[in-house]
Amino acid sequence: MHIDFGNALSTETTHGVSEASLQRLDERVVRAHDRIETGIEDREFGYACLALPEDTDADAIREAVAGFDPEAVLTVGIGGSSLGADTITAALGLEGHYTLDNIDPQYTRRLLDRLPLSETLVNVVSKSGTTAETLANFLVVREAMADAGVEWTDRTVVTSGDSGPLVELAETHDLPTCRVPEGLPGRFSALSPVGLLPAAALGGDIEAVLEGGAEGRASLEPSLFDCPAYAYGAVSYALEQRGATTNAFVPYAEDLEPFGEWFAQLWAESLGKDGLGQTPARALGVTDQHSQLQLYRAGRKDKLVTLVRPRERTDIDIPETNVEELSYLGGETLGELLDAEFEATEASLVAAGQPNVRIEIDRLDAHGVGELLYGMEAACILAGELSGVSTFTQPAVEWGKRAARGLLGAGEFEEAEAVKDKTVRRVE
Structure with missing residues (x-):
């Protein structure tokens, strides 16, 4: 560079x-x-991203997608769980990578209607396994595959952390998995399986990326x-x-x-x-x-x-x-x-x-x-x-997540009350 x-x-x-x-x-x-x-050597939270070229196991990524020869890869993730993968597949000129990183129902329906689901590898990505947008989209994709007569467990790979609902799902259905390394905020995970798996599935040279x-x-x-x-x-x-x-x-x-x-x-x-x-x-x-x-x-x-x-x-x-x-x-x-x-x-x-x-x-x-x-x-x-800022945190983003969860009935969150208190001044 x-x-x-x-x-x-x-x-x-x-x-x-x-x-x-x-x-x-x-x-x-x-x-x-x-x-x-010091942060790199000690693999401290956040700084660990700068050790990924050394720590990422390309063979493990290739093993997770072995046996698939997909016409398309659909990454179901949001933010750092999809943007790095988009960047790498685009830069490598790899066609056939799509993402569901938004929950716009009109776009989601249009994308699923045109994808060859029987030839699509679904790559669901969430470190915690609890990201609401990702899991909602994944449930929709599963249903679309079932409606198309496709067995979703034959066409799905999971990229997640050490535990959580997605890990449990992968264990229950014996799905291939890749691990999101510890110590990485999502936006710093491009050089991990989070960013590299779709390129590997589409035949890209992930070793050269590393x-x-x-x-x-x-x-x-x-x-x-x-x-x-x-x-x-x-x-x-x-x-x-x-x-x-x-x-x-x-x-x-x-x-x-x-x-x-x-x-x-x-x-x-x-x-x-x-x-x-x-x-x-x-x-x-x-x-x-x-x-x-x-x-x-x-x-x-x-x-x-x-x-x-x-x-x-x-x-x-x-x-x-x-x-x-x-x-x-x-x-x-x-x-x-x-x-x-x-x-x-x-x-x-x-x-x-x-x-x-x-x-x-x-x-x-x-x-x-x-x-x-x-x-x-x-x-x-x-x-x-x-x-002098806390580079690896995102408290303002977390505020909005808690508010949304409260509005959907996922628990008592004081942030949801702020939404209800919105001042309305309409012009129609």
Whole structure:
């Protein structure tokens, strides 16, 4: 992974950060690195995610999906239980991975109606085995399979923790299982069976994904000037302190769009605490140059724009044309046009006083996505250390879960009373 933060420096934009400030901040990065290394070595809660390239057993994942040759894989999970898997299968160009990570009944019915259920592997993922949305969707999927004459126990694999309802279900029906490692919040589990199993089932090279993660692990050095992940985490933190409270995250590769969704959860849920944290805004280059770029250039200067791309890609020639206004395109390639627009966007942002950072990987392949996922997790953990927040918890999310459970009659939860006390002021 490669980071270029030149366009985030104060020499380029008045809203940037100075080299001198980063030199001072690097003293704190050294201390944070020591804390992170201790957490990795001791497999402490959260920090254990940075040991996954070493700890994840690819053979166990392959064993869990052995004997299946699915036309489709349906992951039933939510948030961190699905976004990492989406990112990896998309980056590897693996077709046939679908997710039920929402409980929209219209979408659920439409998806189940079009899936070849007799050729679909259902991958149900919940560490606790009690996630309401996941279990509700799983019950619906089971019924749909039964209605289609498919024996669900022949087409289901469970990814869960050491105990809980899903583990008991798997034991009762002798279902293949993968274990969610201890010490991992869901959003940091991409390089575990949670993120890797669908890719393995569809024939993806999960070993290379882990090798990419291992390269990210080897790159952790105690200075933001020597470590790409720490450079991104530290510069993001420094810019937030200077008012960049939004992080517009813009991949320039269609197959990295799910990665933008994964990043949004990682950054928001990990760092949005104590009145701090950047709000992630998802976009896709070049599509959103024709819309959101207007805001990034001419709106409030409260943003860091993060631009992400692979350095190498397959390419397509642009045919010659007799249309004079388009003649400049003939003889070029789509990749050259994409690179020109990427670099023009960088320059246009700086010209408008908007700091931006470039993240690059060598290629968008299994190794590259593994390195990218690892690097962003390390960057997020460093940013959390510098901000002094509890990176691995999510108390605000838990509040909403308790309120919903109370409304559904799953127990007495004081949070549910707040819902009942809602002020109503309708206009109809």
